[in-house]
Amino acid sequence: MPSIAKGEERLILFESPDDFRFRVGYQEDLSLPKGHSFTIIGGYRFKKVNWLRCGVSSCKTLHGNGYVIRSADALETNIGHCCGQTILGAEWKAMFERFETRRKEEALQDVLARVLGTRDATLKQAETALHSLEAAAGTVRRIVTALECYGPLKRAFRDCLKQRGSLAYFRATTADEREMFRGQTSVRETKGHIDGWHAAAVDSNWLARELRFRVIVPLAEIQPDVLRGLPFRALEQRLRDFSSMASIVQMAEVYVEDAAKLSKPLNWHKFELYCDASKVQMDHQGYKALRTLAGTA
Structure with a gap:
């Protein structure tokens, strides 16, 4: 170059x-x-x-x-x-050709600097995200295992995930409500929302594989000397590839944030209220699982 x-x-x-x-x-x-x-x-x-x-x-x-x-x-x-x-005339032509050559050289050096910088930054970010993802996945597994050990809780939580984290349920209307709503027999109510619910709906193993094999390994294998020999358009394509990789890294980072939200005790206090209001049939085992998650056991 x-x-x-x-x-x-x-x-x-x-x-x-x-x-x-x-x-x-x-x-x-x-x-x-x-x-x-x-x-x-x-x-x-x-x-x-x-x-x-x-x-x-x-x-x-x-x-x-x-x-x-x-x-x-x-x-x-x-x-x-x-x-x-x-x-x-001809003197301008020579001047302009020198200018264009210089402009293209500078553009090539600029895009190369961006590619090298983006490669290093994305690789470092991906490695950090993978480490955090593994810890966050352990947190989510602990929560899901606690809920799925008890059948009624498992079904209630899966219903919550189907509603994108909403703690909504239907209850029978009162006599005044039936009169107000012209005979309507049920009404939808909510006890709020499970923060970070998306972490429980994502396959963390798949996300870890995507991060490792579509981002970290390909980036680690890129040799700077090879990049320095690429033409401008090929370097621009590398930037587009890195942008796709960055999207995977962002997915992992969002998962980690959601896992932290999901583990907050307030979520499971709200979920217990939802289970009571929606008539989930629970015994001591179910309440113990929820209160352990809520930190009140």
């Missing part, structure tokens, strides 16, 4: 005319004598409201798409792309 010399000034993308008008050496009216060499140091593309005159004294064409050029004696001015072709 072509390299840019250390300390060499980068090309500039000018966002407004003032970005170059106040530069040291800028001339609003500059002649371009033959035999003098110039270099393109940056470019601009302005909306019509910011169009400006060409800075070459023999031109002054109004334009919005152009470049800033610098002479060997450090004088600068702006010039439209078409102006450059018209005024400088």
